[in-house]
Amino acid sequence: xxxxxxxxxxxxxxxxxxxxxxxxxxxxxxxxxxxxxxxxxxxxxxxxxxxxxxxxxxxxxxxxxxxxxxxxxxxxxxxxxxxxxxxxxxxxxxxxxx
Numbered sequence: 698x699x700x701x702x703x704x705x706x707x708x709x710x711x712x713x714x715x716x717x718x719x720x721x722x723x724x725x726x727x728x729x730x731x732x733x734x735x736x737x738x739x740x741x742x743x744x745x746x747x748x749x750x751x752x753x754x755x756x757x758x759x760x761x762x763x764x765x766x767x768x769x770x771x772x773x774x775x776x777x778x779x780x781x782x783x784x785x786x787x788x789x790x791x792x793x794x795x
Contacts, residue, residue, distance in 0.1 A: 701747035704774060705781045711772040713783070714794070715741040717751065717765045723758045741767070741783065749774075752784040757791055766794040 704711050720739040728734055737758040741751040751769075753761055761767060771789040774781050785791040 700745050701741065701743045701749040702745070704749055704772075704783055707774060709771075709773040711774065711783065712768075712770050713741070713743065713772065714766070714768045715743040717761050717767055718742050718748075718763060720753075720761070720763050738782070739763075741769075750780060750782040752782050754784065757785075760793060761791075768792045768794055 699707065699711060699713050701713070701715065704713055717739045718741075721737055723735045723737040725733045726736050734755050735758045737753045739751045739753060739761065740748045742748045769783070769785050769789060769791050772783055772785045773789070774783050776782070
């Protein structure tokens with residue numbers, strides 16, 4: 698497992714655990730393949746107290762709550778307007794621990 702600070706400097710293959718805090722309002726976005734999907738930003742806090750923005754997609758928006766402990770396997774980061782964001786992506790896995 699990596700810390701949020703380590704994850705910010707990685708691009709892919711990120712395995713991390715933490716607690717979801719400050720979940721934002723869901724929004725609907727258009728997908729490249731057509732159709733729409735719900736997206737929501739939250740912050741993942743790790744055991745060191747560090748945080749990283751976490752983007753939740755589709756069913757994850759409803760499943761993950763403020764205070765949920767989650768584990769992400771094979772996640773990746775993107776950078777937009779200077780802010781790093783973590784997501785599980787197509788090939789990753791997000792598991793709600795508690």
